[in-house]
Amino acid sequence: MAQDKKLVESITPMDTDFAQWYTDVVKKADLVDYSSVKGCMIYRPYGYAIWEIIQKILDAKFKETGHENVYMPLFIPESLLNKEKDHVEGFAPEVAWVTLGGNEPLTEKLCVRPTSETLFCEHYANIITSWRDLPKLYNQWCSVVRWEKTTRPFLRTREFLWQEGHTMHATAEEAQEETLRMLNLYADFCEQELAIPVIRGPKTESDKFAGAVATYAIEALMHDGKALQAGTSHYFGDGFARAFGIQYTDKNNTLHYPHQTSWGVTTRLIGAIIMTHGDDSGLVLPPAVAPIQVVIVPVAQHKEGVLEKAEELRGRLMAAGFRVKLDDSDNSAGWKYAEYEMKGVPVRLEIGPRDIESNQCVLVARHDRKKDFVSLDTLEEAVKEKLEAVRLGLWEKAKENRDRRTSECETMEEIRHTLDEKGDGFILAKWCGSPECEEKVKAETGVGSRCIPFRQDKRAGVCVCCGKPAATTVLWAKAY
Amino acid sequence: MAQDKKLVESITPMDTDFAQWYTDVVKKADLVDYSSVKGCMIYRPYGYAIWEIIQKILDAKFKETGHENVYMPLFIPESLLNKEKDHVEGFAPEVAWVTLGGNEPLTEKLCVRPTSETLFCEHYANIITSWRDLPKLYNQWCSVVRWEKTTRPFLRTREFLWQEGHTMHATAEEAQEETLRMLNLYADFCEQELAIPVIRGPKTESDKFAGAVATYAIEALMHDGKALQAGTSHYFGDGFARAFGIQYTDKNNTLHYPHQTSWGVTTRLIGAIIMTHGDDSGLVLPPAVAPIQVVIVPVAQHKEGVLEKAEELRGRLMAAGFRVKLDDSDNSAGWKYAEYEMKGVPVRLEIGPRDIESNQCVLVARHDRKKDFVSLDTLEEAVKEKLEAVRLGLWEKAKENRDRRTSECETMEEIRHTLDEKGDGFILAKWCGSPECEEKVKAETGVGSRCIPFRQDKRAGVCVCCGKPAATTVLWAKAY
Numbered sequence: 001m002a003q004d005k006k007l008v009e010s011i012t013p014m015d016t017d018f019a020q021w022y023t024d025v026v027k028k029a030d031l032v033d034y035s036s037v038k039g040c041m042i043y044r045p046y047g048y049a050i051w052e053i054i055q056k057i058l059d060a061k062f063k064e065t066g067h068e069n070v071y072m073p074l075f076i077p078e079s080l081l082n083k084e085k086d087h088v089e090g091f092a093p094e095v096a097w098v099t100l101g102g103n104e105p106l107t108e109k110l111c112v113r114p115t116s117e118t119l120f121c122e123h124y125a126n127i128i129t130s131w132r133d134l135p136k137l138y139n140q141w142c143s144v145v146r147w148e149k150t151t152r153p154f155l156r157t158r159e160f161l162w163q164e165g166h167t168m169h170a171t172a173e174e175a176q177e178e179t180l181r182m183l184n185l186y187a188d189f190c191e192q193e194l195a196i197p198v199i200r201g202p203k204t205e206s207d208k209f210a211g212a213v214a215t216y217a218i219e220a221l222m223h224d225g226k227a228l229q230a231g232t233s234h235y236f237g238d239g240f241a242r243a244f245g246i247q248y249t250d251k252n253n254t255l256h257y258p259h260q261t262s263w264g265v266t267t268r269l270i271g272a273i274i275m276t277h278g279d280d281s282g283l284v285l286p287p288a289v290a291p292i293q294v295v296i297v298p299v300a301q302h303k304e305g306v307l308e309k310a311e312e313l314r315g316r317l318m319a320a321g322f323r324v325k326l327d328d329s330d331n332s333a334g335w336k337y338a339e340y341e342m343k344g345v346p347v348r349l350e351i352g353p354r355d356i357e358s359n360q361c362v363l364v365a366r367h368d369r370k371k372d373f374v375s376l377d378t379l380e381e382a383v384k385e386k387l388e389a390v391r392l393g394l395w396e397k398a399k400e401n402r403d404r405r406t407s408e409c410e411t412m413e414e415i416r417h418t419l420d421e422k423g424d425g426f427i428l429a430k431w432c433g434s435p436e437c438e439e440k441v442k443a444e445t446g447v448g449s450r451c452i453p454f455r456q457d458k459r460a461g462v463c464v465c466c467g468k469p470a471a472t473t474v475l476w477a478k479a480y
Numbered sequence: 481m482a483q484d485k486k487l488v489e490s491i492t493p494m495d496t497d498f499a500q501w502y503t504d505v506v507k508k509a510d511l512v513d514y515s516s517v518k519g520c521m522i523y524r525p526y527g528y529a530i531w532e533i534i535q536k537i538l539d540a541k542f543k544e545t546g547h548e549n550v551y552m553p554l555f556i557p558e559s560l561l562n563k564e565k566d567h568v569e570g571f572a573p574e575v576a577w578v579t580l581g582g583n584e585p586l587t588e589k590l591c592v593r594p595t596s597e598t599l600f601c602e603h604y605a606n607i608i609t610s611w612r613d614l615p616k617l618y619n620q621w622c623s624v625v626r627w628e629k630t631t632r633p634f635l636r637t638r639e640f641l642w643q644e645g646h647t648m649h650a651t652a653e654e655a656q657e658e659t660l661r662m663l664n665l666y667a668d669f670c671e672q673e674l675a676i677p678v679i680r681g682p683k684t685e686s687d688k689f690a691g692a693v694a695t696y697a698i699e700a701l702m703h704d705g706k707a708l709q710a711g712t713s714h715y716f717g718d719g720f721a722r723a724f725g726i727q728y729t730d731k732n733n734t735l736h737y738p739h740q741t742s743w744g745v746t747t748r749l750i751g752a753i754i755m756t757h758g759d760d761s762g763l764v765l766p767p768a769v770a771p772i773q774v775v776i777v778p779v780a781q782h783k784e785g786v787l788e789k790a791e792e793l794r795g796r797l798m799a800a801g802f803r804v805k806l807d808d809s810d811n812s813a814g815w816k817y818a819e820y821e822m823k824g825v826p827v828r829l830e831i832g833p834r835d836i837e838s839n840q841c842v843l844v845a846r847h848d849r850k851k852d853f854v855s856l857d858t859l860e861e862a863v864k865e866k867l868e869a870v871r872l873g874l875w876e877k878a879k880e881n882r883d884r885r886t887s888e889c890e891t892m893e894e895i896r897h898t899l900d901e902k903g904d905g906f907i908l909a910k911w912c913g914s915p916e917c918e919e920k921v922k923a924e925t926g927v928g929s930r931c932i933p934f935r936q937d938k939r940a941g942v943c944v945c946c947g948k949p950a951a952t953t954v955l956w957a958k959a960y
Contacts, residue, residue: 035602036560037590040553042603045618048550070528073520074592074623074639080516093582096555098592100577101638102627110517112554112578112592122515123522138525143554143622147582158581159554 011342013280018224022152025274029283029343032153039151039158043267046343049291050270051161055141057193057288058163058265061185067137067165072119074142075110080118084243087117090210094146096158112145117211117236117262120166121244124258128168131250134258135178136168154271155228155480162266168258170248172237175259179235182263183216186231193288194269195394196220196276197402198230199426199475201451206435209262213237219450219475221402222275225424227450227477230272233263271480276398277367283344284367286394287387294383295340296326299333299352309356313349313379320380322387341366346390347383365390367397402426408457411464415445415476426450426477430470432463438474440465447476491822493760498704502632505754509763509823512633519631519638523747526823529771530750531641535621537673537768538643538745541665547617547645552599554622555590560598564723567597570690574626576638592625597691597716597742600646601724604738608648611730614738615658616648634751635708635960642746648738650728652717655739659715662743663696666711673768674749675874676700676756677882678710679906679955681931686915689742693717699930699955701882702755705904707930707957710752713743751960756878757847763824764847766874767867774863775820776806777813779832789836793829793859800860802867821846826870827863845870847877882906888937892944895925895956906930906957910950912943918954920945927956 011024026032031047043051059069075098082088095111113119124136141163151157165182169175183200190196198218208215212234220230238257241247247255277284287293294317298310307328314326325345327336333350340348350362361379363372363386370389374382405425407418415427427447431437441464442448453475463470491504506512511527523531539549555578562568575591593599604616621643631637645662649655663680670676678698688695692714700710718737721727727735757764767773774797778790787808794806805825807816813830820828830842841859843852843866850869854862885905887898895907907927911917921944922928933955943950 033603033606035553035599036557037553037555037599040555042553042599043551045548045550049548051551052549068525068529069532070525071523071531071623071641073515073517073522074625075517075520077516095582096578096590097580098576099579100589102574102576102629103572109580110576119515119517119522123513126513143551145554149582161551 011280011282014223014278021278021280022275025278025282025342026153031270031283039148041153041157043161046291047270050273050285050289051267053289053291054269055163058189059141061189062139062163062165065137065181065185067139067167070138070140071142072113072116072123072140074113076113076116076118077108077110079108080122081111083118083121084211084240087211087240091115091146094148096145096147113142114144114146115262115264116140116142116144116164117166117240118244120262121240121246121260124168124241125244125246128246128248128258130248131170134168134170134248135174137165137178138167139163139165152271154267154274160266160268162264165261165263167261168241168246169260170250170256170258172259175237175261176235179214179216179233179261179263182261183218183231183233186233186263186265187218190218190220190230190269190272191395193286194273194276195286195391195398196230196272197395197399199451199453199455201453201475203232203451204435204438204449204474206438207449209234211236211239213239217451219477220272220276221405221426221477222272222480223278223401224275225405225478227426227475227479228268228272228275229450229479230269231263231265234261236260236262275480277394278344279367281338282342284394285344285346287346287390290344290346291323292325292340292343292345293323293387294325294347294349295336295345296324296349296351297333297336297340298326298328299350299355301328303353305356306351306353310351313351313361313376316379317383320383322383347386349383365393367393409464410461412441412444415441415447415464419445419447424478426475428453428457428473429464429476430461431472431474432466432468432470433472434463434466437463437465441476445476447478450475450477450479491760491762494703494758501758501760502755505758505762505822506633511750511763519628521633521637523641526771527750530753530765530769531747533769533771534749535643538669539621541669542619542643542645545617545661545665547619547647550618550620551622552593552596552603552620554593556593556596556598557588557590559588560602561591563598563601564691564720567691567720571595571626574628576625576627593622594624594626595742595744596620596622596624596644597646597720598724600742601720601726601740604648604721605724605726608726608728608738610728611650614648614650614728615654617645617658618647619643619645632751634747634754640746640748642744644744645742647741648721648726649740650730650736650738652739655717655741656715659694659696659713659741659743662741663698663711663713666713666743666745667698670698670700670710670749670752671875673766674753674756675766675871675878676710676752677875677879679931679933679935681933681955683712683931684915684918684929684954686918687929689714691716691719693719697931699906699957700752700756701885701906701957702752702960703758703881704755705885705958707906707955707959708748708752708755709930709959710749711743711745714741716740716742755960757874758824759847761818762822764874765824765826767826767871770824770826771803772805772820772823772825773803773867774805774827774829775816775825776804776829776831777816777820778806778808779813779830779835781808783833785836786831786833790831793831793841793856796859797863800863802863827866829863845873847873889944890941892921892924895921895927895944899925899927904958906955908933908937908953909944909956910941911952911954912946912948912950913952914943914946917943917945921956925956927958930955930957930959
């Protein structure tokens with residue numbers, strides 16, 4: 001028995017303290033650890049494996065849509081960061097600066113990249129000269145640094161992992177198309193693979209990326225009713241191209257500035273998965289990104305033939321392309337159930353002497369604990385169906401939570417009342433377009449604008465704040 | 481015709497100026513670009529694609545041997561770096577320091593990781609308590625920073641990409657086995673996939689990694705006769721474990737310090753590929769890591785049916801698992817030949833109207849330009865054989881160069897004479913083991929000790945420097 005092995009300790013229930021529940025899950029599911037580097041985190045093997053799978057899926061999608069990976073320097077000289085006025089204003093206050101190299105003061109300080117627009121632009125200025133060089137569709141997987149004051153694993157850390165796409169196009173139309181193509185790629189990935197419903201739309205002016213003409217986001221609603229921005233895609237126009245002197249000649253030998261985009265998702269997505277699907281037993285992972293999709297737990301494994309059969313099933317499922325783990329350790333079956341529930345493994349396969357006699361096994365879904373007895377003859381098919389059932393189950397539960405927590409409001413009072421009655425959630429409310437009203441809604445009700453959903457309620461209406469005519473419906477929420 | 485497209489410019493011949501030839505190749509083959517970040521480089525899509533393939537192959541090998549990937553913070557607080565005395569002495573002089581975060585001075589400066597032993601050890605102290613927690617077999621893919629004074633793309637840059645394995649074991653024997661297992665994994669990868677012959681062995685005391693008990697290396701010989709260290713594997717004993725207070729209880733509840741290894745390869749491997757296989761037409765890539773293994777160049781592509789057939793062959797070869805590019809641009813065939821030779825594509829497939837009539841195509845190997853007319857009926861098989869012939873051809877050429885440039889010497893005078901007569905190369909010479917003689921050999925002949933090859937000449941002999949009895953043969957060379 002497991003005398004040396006830690007017992008699975010219980011975690012704080014979600015409804016008691018959601019923030020503490022989150023912290024418990026990321027630690028107990030072995031996703032992260034803390035280090036003496038304040039505000040940074042250690043991605044442990046199980047947490048990093050989720051990111052590796054996300055990378056693999058997205059990277060294939062980027063390459064299918066013609067993008068190429070590059071790697072830019074980690075550092076940005078101060079003068080380079082300063083080249084685009086809005087950009088530096090947005091980022092300078094939150095960067096880390098290298099001032100010493102090899103114990104000597106640097107003549108120019110270097111910031112650790114918070115994002116790499118300036119580096120890409122400097123490079124593009126070198127390599128773009130003709131219409132033949134366009135489009136340039138580059139992407140980079142790396143870590144970036146932003147000197148945040150308060151941090152939480154996956155959601156906000158001083159260093160985080162992400163990808164940043166940076167593209168250059170001959171025309172504004174092409175660049176705008178790219179911006180939306182990548183937004184939709186992110187949205188489809190979230191909805192189809194992560195089972196997280198999202199709302200797509202542009203950000204308001206006040207919430208745009210530093211230097212962008214337009215910023216689009218996908219917004220998800222967490223279990224506790226707070227919003228989480230799951231991905232962004234920016235259209236820059238030719239502002240950076242002008243600041244960096246990037247020009248190309250068209251077929252008639254006329255000079256033009258190209259049009260630019262950038263887009264990114266981060267390890268925040270793992271935070272979104274935890275807070276969308278998790279429950280009081282721990283993590284619940286969507287099958288597409290689960291490092292272990294099926295855990296095989298032998299029952300009465302000391303009995304003759306049980307471990308051999310379990311090993312045989314593991315081999316069959318791995319050959320069929322599933323990510324499988326057989327836990328034949330000497331921990332009790334009960335301990336194993338709790339451990340892999342904490343780790344969010346979507347499907348547990350139980351096999352014992354009586355199952356073997358009946359040529360069957362038991363499949364248990366993590367999210368609803370539904371048990372199925374399935375014939376070993378058609379195990380691969382049954383596992384495939386069960387994983388699909390998990391995906392659908394997670395999607396429906398997440399969508400139900402979001403829809404239940406989404407309210408349309410016509411007055412400030414109605415927003416306050418809704419938040420009091422139903423708790424946090426998405427508020428759909430009309431807005432006149434003025435930054436003052438946007439600010440006032442946030443100050444007086446606590447919800448900020450998340451995006452202007454593409455799917456608009458077309459009916460005429462008035463601004464929830466000032467009462468003037470308003471055509472735009474905004475999605476409002478408290479946010480991570 | 482390609483009026484807009486740059487012509488392929490000629491590069492400096494290797495024998496005229498090898499260093500300039502190298503610089504020309506990395507630029508003209510579109511592997512890298514420079515940026516305003518001094519000493520750092522931009523990995524362009526073609527250069528980065530080589531690294532991605534190296535990563536994919538090695539990562540699979542690491543996972544097969546039980547290793548798991550993690551991600552540690554980018555920064556190391558000064559106090560953490562200082563914990564192991566030898567380690568900090570080795571690295572402190574060449575690190576970059578972050579001293580400002582969000583425009584405020586940090587209370588403790590942070591170095592940008594030059595290597596992550598200290599971070600791994602701090603983490604291991606948290607998660608290792610029992611024999612059940614061992615071994616820990618972790619690896620990390622990331623970039624590291626060392627503030628070098630003189631830099632060259634791939635060979636020595638202030639930031640470079642690498643992987644660093646860090647493992648902890650219950651016993652010294654297990655850790656030593658791991659050290660050699662990973663050294664041999666690297667060596668096999670270099671020899672079998674990169675077609676680069678290497679010599680394996682421990683470094684001398686003076687050349688060990690900072691804090692290691694023993695450092696092992698694989699040494700390759702470049703085309704110009706200089707050595708390049710292609711990978712290292714270190715055995716640490718329990719020195720770091722003691723410094724960081726990492727202990728585990730065995731089955732009898734007795735406390736022990738675990739034993740540690742680390743091992744790494746870097747983007748230097750790309751430099752090794754360039755300088756081992758390249759020629760006066762540019763890069764020559766081993767098929768295993770070539771982003772494009774076969775480039776299809778249609779001949780008289782305006783003629784009916786040529787492009788359709790070329791496209792059909794592309795589809796067939798891609799379906800067979802080859803990395804293929806069809807260049808149907810309006811550049812001339814001659815331009816295309818030169819372009820893909822510069823980029824080192826191992827095999828060129830030419831297909832024109834007459835070939836189509838004869839149901840054949842032409843395969844041309846990059847390294848020896850040998851042409852084969854092959855039947856389209858068995859194209860996949862022919863391409864597979866041709867790529868294997870390229871691999872073997874590269875291996876034999878590299879091995880022939882190395883063997884020709886390897887000399888056994890018994891006196892200092894003989895070393896000097898050999899270097900004068902044959903040019904740079906590997907020198908095998910006996911050594912008494914004293915650091916003074918090692919230093920003197922270098923000072924007086926220019927060659928430094930590279931490693932003590934596992935394959936030793938067992939005959940008795942005397943130190944090449946002091947003439948005292950010496951049982952050890954050392955590999956000496958000038959090195960990158």
